[in-house]
Amino acid sequence: xxxxLLGETAFLLAAVCGCGLAATVSAAPQAIxxxxxIDGAGRVLDxxxxxxxxxxVRSVGSAVPAGAEVLDLSGxxxxxxxxxVHTHITYYWDQAPGTRPRQQGASRSLxxxxxxxxxxxxxxxxxxxxxVRDLHASRGADITxxxxxxxxxxxxxxxxxxxxxxxxxxxxxxxxxxxxxxxxRAQIEAGADWIKMFGSTGGFEDVSGxxxxxxxxxxxxxxxxxxxxxxxxxHSYGPAGARDAVRAGADSLEHAVxxxxxxxxxxxxxxxxxxxxxxxxxxxxxxxxxxxxxPGYRERLxxxxxxxxxxxxxxxxxxxxLAMGSDAVYTMFGQNSRELEWFVRAGMTPGQxxxxxxxxxxxxxxxxxxxxxxASGYFADIVAVEGDPLADIQVVIQKxxxxxxxxxxxxxxxxxxx
Numbered sequence: 001x002x003x004x005l006l007g008e009t010a011f012l013l014a015a016v017c018g019c020g021l022a023a024t025v026s027a028a029p030q031a032i033x034x035x036x037x038i039d040g041a042g043r044v045l046d047x048x049x050x051x052x053x054x055x056x057v058r059s060v061g062s063a064v065p066a067g068a069e070v071l072d073l074s075g076x077x078x079x080x081x082x083x084x085v086h087t088h089i090t091y092y093w094d095q096a097p098g099t100r101p102r103q104q105g106a107s108r109s110l111x112x113x114x115x116x117x118x119x120x121x122x123x124x125x126x127x128x129x130x131x132v133r134d135l136h137a138s139r140g141a142d143i144t145x146x147x148x149x150x151x152x153x154x155x156x157x158x159x160x161x162x163x164x165x166x167x168x169x170x171x172x173x174x175x176x177x178x179x180x181x182x183x184x185r186a187q188i189e190a191g192a193d194w195i196k197m198f199g200s201t202g203g204f205e206d207v208s209g210x211x212x213x214x215x216x217x218x219x220x221x222x223x224x225x226x227x228x229x230x231x232x233x234x235h236s237y238g239p240a241g242a243r244d245a246v247r248a249g250a251d252s253l254e255h256a257v258x259x260x261x262x263x264x265x266x267x268x269x270x271x272x273x274x275x276x277x278x279x280x281x282x283x284x285x286x287x288x289x290x291x292x293x294x295p296g297y298r299e300r301l302x303x304x305x306x307x308x309x310x311x312x313x314x315x316x317x318x319x320x321x322l323a324m325g326s327d328a329v330y331t332m333f334g335q336n337s338r339e340l341e342w343f344v345r346a347g348m349t350p351g352q353x354x355x356x357x358x359x360x361x362x363x364x365x366x367x368x369x370x371x372x373x374x375a376s377g378y379f380a381d382i383v384a385v386e387g388d389p390l391a392d393i394q395v396v397i398q399k400x401x402x403x404x405x406x407x408x409x410x411x412x413x414x415x416x417x418x
Contacts, residue, residue, distance in 0.1 A: 040373035081130030081381025083361030086325025121156025165196035177220035202237030209238020218248035280327035
């Protein structure tokens with residue numbers, strides 16, 4: 001998936017705002033100096049020069065080519081643009097007094113939903129996230145948001161979207177494998193890059209995790225997606241739905257807790273990605289009053305968070321590949337990378353946590369030859385942070401100072417300290 005550079009640039013130049021977003025592009029190659037560079041493939045370079053030509057990295061080294069426009073960010077460390085593989089970018093709340101996030105969104109027109117999603121998209125860029133996988137939007141709004149960004153009519157991260165997730169009520173009649181496959185094909189025809197299946201109950205303050213589809217229905221969804229050349233993410237809060245999702249062949253498992261050892265080993269064998277979304281429980285526990293959650297929500301969410309963290313710890317130790325997914329909604333955008341703190345608590349080094357948000361995310365998306373690294377031929381998605389993220393993951397979370405997406409500077413908070 002390749003951005004339209006000229007269209008995007010035209011929009012960005014008209015969209016500079018006072019919140020730190022910027023837009024800078026040059027027809028000439030750009031040579032960007034960094035004090036340190038972490039390339040995403042295990043190399044750490046001091047006094048690195050990244051040469052960017054159009055939307056791609058031409059070279060990484062120490063020499064500045066003749067005729068290049070030089071940008072000195074030698075006071076900062078370069079890391080690849082972050083990849084958040086679980087967002088809901090169309091969930092917007094303006095925090096007006098007397099309103100609730102979910103109720104406000106439910107009454108909004110499709111046109112307003114698409115327009116307001118850009119606020120979340122900009123906050124995402126400010127967090128250093130240049131690519132997202134968006135997993136469910138009512139009325140397929142995320143497909144339109146993705147297209148607007150690609151066409152240069154909106155500012156935001158590169159998006160991989162699923163449109164409307166596949167769901168059914170627990171008490172409803174099972175749709176059956178054939179109907180599930182039909183729904184998958186319909187989402188793909190509507191423009192989905194991915195398929196999302198709600199394989200259990202659970203969401204917001206609900207941590208119940210009861211399975212909602214049978215194993216055969218999950219298998220039908222996976223088969224239909226893979227036959228069309230698409231990948232599928234299956235949401236499951238509980239271990240039963242998660243076990244079936246893995247056995248059905250899901251490409252990624254979202255949220256799940258209390259995974260048994262057999263399921264974890266099956267994930268290792270199949271190469272299933274685990275996207276635990278630990279931090280979204282912290283967010284709901286912290287802001288539950290704004291959502292109007294029922295009494296006791298904070299205790300339930302914090303207890304689930306600890307189970308989520310322990311499951312991530314066990315999965316990581318066993319060799320499961322984890323990817324960073326924030327499950328960001330409403331006012332959580334801009335906090336996307338806080339998931340990395342939980343990864344470190346789960347036993348990762350800061351470097352391993354950073355890989356979960358770069359190379360692992362790219363591999364999950366099937367974009368490992370274009371995203372997740374700062375290397376020749378890759379998209380010029382580069383983030384400058386203040387400090388050493390290999391020593392302290394908070395550098396990635398708290399100290400993003402400059403962001404380039406596809407060769408275009410979209411955030412500049414360097415404050416002249418270059």
